[in-house]
Amino acid sequence: MAAILRLSVLRGAQGSRGLFLQTPVVKPAHVSAFLQDRLSPGWCGAQHIHLSPSCHAGSKAASVHWTSERAVSVLLLGLLPAAYLNPCSAMDYSLAAALTLHSHWGLGQVVTDYVHGAVPQKAAKAGLLALSALTFAGLCYFNYHDVGICKAVAMLWKL
Structure with a gap:
C-alpha cells in the first residue's frame, strides 16, 4: 500500500x-x-x-538472521573493552568466534550484492565459508599455541 x-x-x-x-x-x-x-x-x-528471490519473502529466517547480526555487533561493542580490561583465554576464544562470525556475515553481504549469477555466487560463498573456517581455526591455533589475541594486541600497542 x-x-x-x-x-x-x-x-x-x-x-x-x-x-x-x-x-x-x-x-x-x-x-x-x-x-x-x-x-x-x-x-x-x-x-x-537487484531483488532477492521472492521464495524468502514470508520467511522468519531473514528476520532472525538480521537480529543475530545486530546481536553479534552489539556483543563486539562490549567484548572489545572487556578483552582489554580482562585479557584471558575465554576472551581470546570469544573474540575469535565473534570476529569470525561478524566478518563472515559482512563479506557474505558483499558477495550477495556484487557477485551475480548462480554458479559464481555459489563458488564465492563456498570460498567465503572456507576462508571463514580457516580464519577461525587460525585464531584458535594462535590462542592455544601463542600469546592469544588480547595479549597480541597489547604487544602491538606497546610498539
Missing part, C-alpha cells in the same frame, strides 16, 4: 496559503518499472535494483 505524500510549500512573509500537492510523489507504476530488468520509458540510467 503506497502512502500519498503531500508537499507543503509556504510562502512565508506574504501570508499566502500553502500549496498542497495532492498527487502521489512516487507512483507505483514507475516504481515497479524501475525494479524490473527492463528500463521504463524516460529512465536515463542503465542500473536497476
